[in-house]
Amino acid sequence: MILxxxxxxxxxxxxxxxxxxxxxxxxxxxxxxxxxxITANFDGTEILIFGAVKRDAPAPDxxxxxxxxxxxxPDEAVAVRRKARWAAIWLNRDSVEIDSAPSFYxxxxxxxxxxxxxxxxxxxxxxxxxxxxxxxxxxPGIDDPKSxxxxxxxxxxxxxxxxxxxxTVRITEETLFETRVALxxxxxxxxxxxxxxxxxxxxxxxxFKTAIFVQKVGxxxxxxxxxxxxxxxxxxxxxxxxxxxxxxASAAFRQFKS
Amino acid sequence: MQIYLPxxxxxxxxxxxxxxxxxxxxxxxxxxxxxxxxxxxxxxxxGIPPAVAVxxxxxxxxxxxxxxxxxxxxxxxxxxxxxxxxxxxxxLGSLMGVQLFNRLRELGQVDLLVQLSYVVFLGIIxxxxxxxxxxxxxxxxxxxxxxxxxxxxxWVHALPGKMKFRTSGLYISVIPPLMVGTLVGVLAAIMxxxxxxxxxxxxxxxxxxxxxxxxGTSLFQIIFVTAFTTLLHATTNYTVDxxxxxxxxxxxxxxxxxxxxxxxxxxxxxxxxxLAALVLLVCGKLAFDLLVRPAELYSxxxxx
Numbered sequence: 001m002i003l004x005x006x007x008x009x010x011x012x013x014x015x016x017x018x019x020x021x022x023x024x025x026x027x028x029x030x031x032x033x034x035x036x037x038i039t040a041n042f043d044g045t046e047i048l049i050f051g052a053v054k055r056d057a058p059a060p061d062x063x064x065x066x067x068x069x070x071x072x073x074p075d076e077a078v079a080v081r082r083k084a085r086w087a088a089i090w091l092n093r094d095s096v097e098i099d100s101a102p103s104f105y106x107x108x109x110x111x112x113x114x115x116x117x118x119x120x121x122x123x124x125x126x127x128x129x130x131x132x133x134x135x136x137x138x139x140p141g142i143d144d145p146k147s148x149x150x151x152x153x154x155x156x157x158x159x160x161x162x163x164x165x166x167x168t169v170r171i172t173e174e175t176l177f178e179t180r181v182a183l184x185x186x187x188x189x190x191x192x193x194x195x196x197x198x199x200x201x202x203x204x205x206x207x208f209k210t211a212i213f214v215q216k217v218g219x220x221x222x223x224x225x226x227x228x229x230x231x232x233x234x235x236x237x238x239x240x241x242x243x244x245x246x247x248x249a250s251a252a253f254r255q256f257k258s
Numbered sequence: 259m260q261i262y263l264p265x266x267x268x269x270x271x272x273x274x275x276x277x278x279x280x281x282x283x284x285x286x287x288x289x290x291x292x293x294x295x296x297x298x299x300x301x302x303x304x305g306i307p308p309a310v311a312v313x314x315x316x317x318x319x320x321x322x323x324x325x326x327x328x329x330x331x332x333x334x335x336x337x338x339x340x341x342x343x344x345x346x347x348x349x350l351g352s353l354m355g356v357q358l359f360n361r362l363r364e365l366g367q368v369d370l371l372v373q374l375s376y377v378v379f380l381g382i383i384x385x386x387x388x389x390x391x392x393x394x395x396x397x398x399x400x401x402x403x404x405x406x407x408x409x410x411x412x413w414v415h416a417l418p419g420k421m422k423f424r425t426s427g428l429y430i431s432v433i434p435p436l437m438v439g440t441l442v443g444v445l446a447a448i449m450x451x452x453x454x455x456x457x458x459x460x461x462x463x464x465x466x467x468x469x470x471x472x473x474g475t476s477l478f479q480i481i482f483v484t485a486f487t488t489l490l491h492a493t494t495n496y497t498v499d500x501x502x503x504x505x506x507x508x509x510x511x512x513x514x515x516x517x518x519x520x521x522x523x524x525x526x527x528x529x530x531x532x533l534a535a536l537v538l539l540v541c542g543k544l545a546f547d548l549l550v551r552p553a554e555l556y557s558x559x560x561x562x
Contacts, residue, residue, distance in 0.1 A: 038262055039262070040261055040262055040501070041259065041260060041261060041262070042260075042262040042269060043260040043262075043269055044269070076560075078558050078559065078560065079366060079558070079559045079560065080556055080557070080558055080559075081366050081556065081557050081558075081559060082555050082556050083552055083555045083556075083557070084555075085551070088549060089370075089374075089548045089549060090548060090549070090550075090551060090552055091367065091370045091548075092366050092367060092369075092370065092557070095366055147556075148556065151554075151555075151556030152556075152558060154556075155554065155556065155557075155558055156558075185260065185262065185268075185269030186267060186268050186269060188267070216264060219264070219501075220262060220264040221264075223264040223265065223500055223501065224264045224265065227264075227265055227492070227496050227498070227500075228496055231492050231493040231496060232489070232492075232493055234492055234498070234500070235488055235489040235491075235492030235493055235498060236489070237500070238317050238488055238492060238498050238500050238503060239317070239320055239485045239488055239489065241321075241500065241503070241504065241507075242317055242318065242320035242321035242324070242485075242488075242503065242507060243320060243321070243324050243485075245321045245324075245504075245507045245508070245511065246320065246321040246322065246323065246324025246325040246328075246507075246511075247324055247325065247328065249321075249325045249511040249514070249515075250324070250325035250326075250328045250329065253325070253515055256515075
């Protein structure tokens with residue numbers, strides 16, 4: 001288990017990824033899989049993110065090393081709607097458009113988030129869930145516009161699409177680190193960006209970026225593409241299947257009776 | 259066994275979907291209804307997005323109606339001429355319904371439209387059926403038996419544009435069947451139902467058609483209207499999920515055969531009162547959701 005991981009690390013190190021900043025400590029990381037296929041029986045998956053800190057000199061003294069890892073799904077604009085009572089029934093009244101919200105977002109840290117990351121760094125790199133959502137603001141005349149963004153986070157957290165996993169990154173000997181992130185079954189297709197931040201005293205010392213490609217394959221891919229690119233053919237095919245199934249059922253039942 | 263639905267983009271238990279199809283098939287076999295009015299709300303409850311639920315159940319109804327209509331054609335209980343007039347109205351209605359559906363989807367009110375339509379129509383039909391089966395049971399208990407009133411002359415017979423419907427033995431204006439067809443088409447598009455539960459009473463009480471041709475003729479119309487609706491939803495919204503439809507169809511086919519046998523064990527009045535209770539139950543659940551403060555006031559939708 002350890003050996004292949006070390007080999008993978010060696011490979012990554014050999015590629016000598018140009019990491020941001022010219023720090024004394026550089027982070028390199030790898031993923032257990034960088035391609036996720038959504039098949040018909042896809043039921044969510046778990047990815048292992050692991051890596052190491054590369055340094056030429058001994059580890060500096062001072063605040064301890066912390067690691068913050070984010071996994072971010074494709075951004076999309078969403079409309080958040082709020083129900084209100086109108087003539088005895090509850091219906092959608094106010095609506096706020098959020099310009100860009102990740103379809104999936106997970107933050108994993110090695111310790112308490114507040115200690116691992118300063119507010120300034122969070123603002124600059126948009127690391128926490130709240131910062132990853134961009135909204136230009138609600139239209140005038142809507143009371144409590146902040147609650148719409150909060151609702152978006154709350155609803156997505158409840159289904160595992162947004163996660164804050166504090167203290168789940170395990171650091172060994174101030175050098176090796178690893179964590180697991182659960183991806184739920186209702187994943188959206190696209191490129192998932194993985195960012196690894198190395199921090200000391202809340203300040204980012206170094207960072208690393210890679211991506212996971214999530215894609216429907218096989219039957220799922222075929223049906224989805226057909227439905228969107230050849231909608232007429234897809235519709236006719238759906239009807240043909242229904243007619244065939246109905247006819248077959250009727251014929252089978254008659255055989256059965258006689 | 260979880261299965262990922264390519265269009266709904268959710269992962270659902272395949273056996274749950276087969277079971278849903280089976281239950282609805284069982285009921286349709288027992289009561290002779292399409293079951294669309296049950297399958298759409300049930301799909302909402304398991305977490306299928308409403309737009310996908312409506313479009314896909316229209317597709318499923320094509321399958322269940324085909325197997326029903328073949329039996330009726332063999333027994334010569336389909337009035338094709340009346341069916342075509344109803345169909346003409348149905349296609350128009352379906353076109354209007356899909357427009358309305360898409361317009362409200364943009365406004366974020368499509369769930370409300372679907373739920374309100376369900377509450378109103380299920381409430382009316384359920385109450386009428388319930389009352390009727392109660393009187394039928396009371397009548398059956400009285401000596402002398404039933405004396406059905408039929409073929410009354412009403413406003414339907416005063417309209418122009420009369421046409422002869424030989425199989426039904428009718429000579430009436432085409433306007434009422436066209437209107438009934440249109441209403442059913444609209445309902446098919448926004449509720450994902452065949453509309454038999456509206457059309458059958460309308461054919462009997464409004465048009466005065468003989469009961470034996472009513473089911474076959476309505477099934478004939480339903481096949482084409484739901485197929486057309488499926489096509490419209492598939493080409494404008496991309497919301498027909500073939501995999502979901504297939505699971506529901508397979509479950510439904512098996513359920514329907516079991517249901518037909520079960521139905522033979524019960525008396526007609528008992529069946530009808532059971533169906534009425536079921537309709538009212540679904541209606542009550544949906545009304546409850548509209549009237550009671552929801553636990554989560556906010557919902558996430560697409561901006562398109």
